[in-house]
Amino acid sequence: xxxxxxxxxxxxxxxxxxxxxxxxxxxxxxxxxxxxxxxxxxxxxxxxxxxxxxxxxxxxxxxxxxxxxxxxxxxxxxxxxxxxxxxxxxxxxxxxxxxxxxxxxxxxxxxxxxxxxxxxxxxxxxxxxxxxxxxxxxxxxxxxxxxxxxxxxxxxxxxxxxxxxxxxxxxxxxxxxxxxxxxxxxxxxxxxxxxxxxxxxxxxxxxxxxxxxxxxxxxxxxxxxxxxxxxxxxxxxxxxxxxxxxxxxxxxxxxxxxxxxxxxxxxxxxxxxxxxxxxxxxxxxxxxxxxxxxxxxxxxxxxxxxxxxxxxxxxxxxxxxxxxxx
Amino acid sequence: xxxxxxxxxxxxxxxxxxxxxxxxxxxxxxxxxxxxxxxxxxxxxxxxxxxxxxxxxxxxxxxxxxxxxxxxxxxxxxxxxxxxxxxxxxxxxxxxxxxxxxxxxxxxxxxxxxxxxxxxxxxxxxxxxxxxxxxxxxxxxxxxxxxxxxxxxxxxxxxxxxxxxxxxxxxxxxxxxxxxxxxxxxxxxxxxxxxxxxxxxxxxxxxxxxxxxxxxxxxxxxxxxxxxxxxxxxxxxxxxxxxxxxxxxxxxxxxxxxxxxxxxxxxxxxxxxxxxxxxxxxxxxxxxxxxxxxxxxxxxxxxxxxxxxxxxxxxxxxxxxxxxxxxxxxxxxxxxxxxxxxxxxxxxxxxxxxxxxxxxxxxxxxxx
Ligand SMILES: Cc1ncc(C[n+]2csc(CCOP(=O)(O)OP(=O)(O)O)c2C)c(N)n1
Numbered sequence: 001x002x003x004x005x006x007x008x009x010x011x012x013x014x015x016x017x018x019x020x021x022x023x024x025x026x027x028x029x030x031x032x033x034x035x036x037x038x039x040x041x042x043x044x045x046x047x048x049x050x051x052x053x054x055x056x057x058x059x060x061x062x063x064x065x066x067x068x069x070x071x072x073x074x075x076x077x078x079x080x081x082x083x084x085x086x087x088x089x090x091x092x093x094x095x096x097x098x099x100x101x102x103x104x105x106x107x108x109x110x111x112x113x114x115x116x117x118x119x120x121x122x123x124x125x126x127x128x129x130x131x132x133x134x135x136x137x138x139x140x141x142x143x144x145x146x147x148x149x150x151x152x153x154x155x156x157x158x159x160x161x162x163x164x165x166x167x168x169x170x171x172x173x174x175x176x177x178x179x180x181x182x183x184x185x186x187x188x189x190x191x192x193x194x195x196x197x198x199x200x201x202x203x204x205x206x207x208x209x210x211x212x213x214x215x216x217x218x219x220x221x222x223x224x225x226x227x228x229x230x231x232x233x234x235x236x237x238x239x240x241x242x243x244x245x246x247x248x249x250x251x252x253x254x255x256x257x258x259x260x261x262x263x264x265x266x267x268x269x270x271x272x273x274x275x276x277x278x279x280x281x282x283x284x285x286x287x288x289x290x291x292x293x294x295x296x297x298x299x300x301x302x303x304x305x306x307x308x309x310x311x312x313x314x315x316x317x318x319x320x321x322x323x324x325x326x
Numbered sequence: 327x328x329x330x331x332x333x334x335x336x337x338x339x340x341x342x343x344x345x346x347x348x349x350x351x352x353x354x355x356x357x358x359x360x361x362x363x364x365x366x367x368x369x370x371x372x373x374x375x376x377x378x379x380x381x382x383x384x385x386x387x388x389x390x391x392x393x394x395x396x397x398x399x400x401x402x403x404x405x406x407x408x409x410x411x412x413x414x415x416x417x418x419x420x421x422x423x424x425x426x427x428x429x430x431x432x433x434x435x436x437x438x439x440x441x442x443x444x445x446x447x448x449x450x451x452x453x454x455x456x457x458x459x460x461x462x463x464x465x466x467x468x469x470x471x472x473x474x475x476x477x478x479x480x481x482x483x484x485x486x487x488x489x490x491x492x493x494x495x496x497x498x499x500x501x502x503x504x505x506x507x508x509x510x511x512x513x514x515x516x517x518x519x520x521x522x523x524x525x526x527x528x529x530x531x532x533x534x535x536x537x538x539x540x541x542x543x544x545x546x547x548x549x550x551x552x553x554x555x556x557x558x559x560x561x562x563x564x565x566x567x568x569x570x571x572x573x574x575x576x577x578x579x580x581x582x583x584x585x586x587x588x589x590x591x592x593x594x595x596x597x598x599x600x601x602x603x604x605x606x607x608x609x610x611x612x613x614x615x616x617x618x619x620x621x622x623x624x625x626x627x628x629x630x631x632x633x634x635x636x637x638x639x640x641x642x643x644x645x646x647x648x649x650x651x652x653x654x655x656x657x658x659x660x661x662x663x664x665x666x667x668x669x670x671x672x673x674x675x676x677x678x679x680x681x682x683x684x685x686x687x688x689x690x691x692x693x694x
Contacts, residue, residue, distance in 0.1 A: 058522045296673075296676050298661050302445075
């Protein structure tokens with residue numbers, strides 16, 4: 001058991017899966033010699049060689065399209081895109097092909113590709129480097145959309161994603177890459193895709209979140225406990241598609257109050273879908289309008305203003321107080 | 327029917343005028359007025375010194391990640407120098423030298439790199455676009471702009487910059503194809519600085535030159551010594567004339583080198599040797615041009631000193647202007663501006679709520 005950062009935990013997941021299954025291979029720009037721009041694949045080239053850790057030309061559509069072909073040939077490619085903001089070059093391959101080949105071929109072919117990419121703000125990066133646009137992928141039938149929040153669940157979820165027979169878009173919250181460590185058991189672990197995690201129990205309000213916002217939400221929950229005596233139940237979704245609505249609908253029935261926290265812009269954001277699930281399944285139990293604390297409907301501003309854009313504990317606390325006192 | 331040859335691709339020409347030691351090939355030397363040569367020199371010097379200052383500001387944490395221009399000044403300034411005011415420059419993210427030549431104020435560059443959207447503002451009346459971060463995506467805009475200029479008979483041509491890595495992106499190929507098929511007056515200027523982050527050019531493409539990629543699109547192309555400002559100037563001038571007279575695009579590959587880091591978060595010692603860098607330092611575009619000007623009798627020691635002083639004064643003024651400007655940019659609600667021509671009501675509502683919440687925050691929370 002070692003205390004790992006999320007970067008180390010993801011590295012461990014890939015190493016273990018590559019050891020376990022010779023058909024697993026990695027591809028992406030700068031992932032070999034350089035170890036990836038965030039060093040997530042550091043050391044894997046020397047361990048597995050250039051045939052399994054492929055430094056590719058600079059072309060996201062190429063990387064994903066090529067991975068689809070490799071998957072059809074029986075490999076299990078794990079593609080890295082440098083930032084989710086550059087995944088739109090590859091969106092066409094994900095939407096038009098990765099997500100549909102099983103369906104189009106009536107079950108004959110499958111595309112077990114994982115496309116990893118860092119997402120989200122908070123690290124003072126350049127334009128296009130801080131966005132949180134998971135909805136594009138969660139909205140695409142045929143794709144799975146996974147977002148870990150801690151080193152341990154990142155390792156387990158990436159292992160599950162690699163073993164999964166379907167294409168998985170795997171968003172890594174770069175804010176959490178190195179900001180804290182967690183004990184990660186030596187032996188491989190998996191978490192079933194589509195299962196959320198109860199992070200904190202409480203009876204007054206349900207806070208639903210994922211990714212980098214989990215820590216900010218927990219910070220808010222602690223403040224609410226100390227300052228107001230409000231007990232929050234915090235649910236970390238881990239997978240946006242398929243969405244584990246069962247757990248949060250049940251929690252909402254218990255608390256009657258819900259606040260959703262995400263970095264993505266509000267309009268048509270993940271919160272909108274979550275509210276729809278709540279209304280469809282737990283309407284009569286809700287005691288107040290569900291509130292969303294989200295990014296605004298603007299591109300993430302350059303880094304001087306990104307903290308004003310991102311949800312933080314202050315905004316979450318405020319929203320919880322409003323709903324609890326409704 | 328026997329097999330036969332239907333097409334033999336043309337050879338790719340390589341143009342070099344000023345060699346590594348600053349010796350000029352008199353047959354190819356363009357006859358440029360002295361004050362113009364001085365302007366080229368001063369612009370390259372300014373770009374070099376400004377880059378150095380930005381690097382130190384970055385190391386002090388006063389600006390964020392940026393992509394240095396060091397080593398590529400000749401490719402940028404030499405090409406931009408052939409344009410007239412109405413022509414357009416469509417940059418990627420490394421074109422500080424070209425944009426400063428075109429009139430982007432230094433304080434704007436600082437502001438942009440310090441994380442303020444306001445730094446992306448292009449001064450009114452100036453024809454260039456803001457930085458384009460997604461690699462290669464801007465080349466299609468350049469082709470379209472050029473086509474628009476043709477249709478509108480504005481007489482404007484377009485110069486777009488990109489790197490060797492960009493030639494792997496689909497957008498590069500689409501842009502060349504569109505420009506050629508639709509006869510667009512555009513110059514595609516590739517700065518082959520040998521690396522796309524850690525990836526050497528040889529792993530980017532199996533083509534022997536990047537210029538030759540144009541041949542498939544039936545587009546004129548050539549390679550030039552990108553560290554030779556005269557060669558870049560001459561090549562770009564020819565391309566500009568072709569664009570103006572025939573509406574034909576050209577691909578120019580400037581063979582150059584990234585002397586500094588890819589960006590300030592990069593550690594090139596992981597993937598390239600000191601020796602390689604030293605080789606290219608000997609081909610430095612700035613000192614080479616200085617030797618040339620010295621040989622022409624245009625650049626005595628005191629002239630260099632005067633140029634250095636002028637450049638450093640200009641940078642100093644820009645730093646002050648930048649600091650003043652930053653002090654006035656405290657309101658984050660600007661993030662809601664400029665997204666739509668007129669703000670949709672729901673966005674206005676978000677903004678109002680933001681402003682109200684922000685104003686009631688403690689100082690501590692604001693700087694979280
Ligand atoms: C579409 C896209 N993918 C990845 C990146 C990350 N990235 C930034 S610069 C760069 C390398 C670009 O190399 P090149 O085109 O040769 O230009 P250079 O930086 O060398 O000037 C990469 C991969 C990006 N900005 N855009």
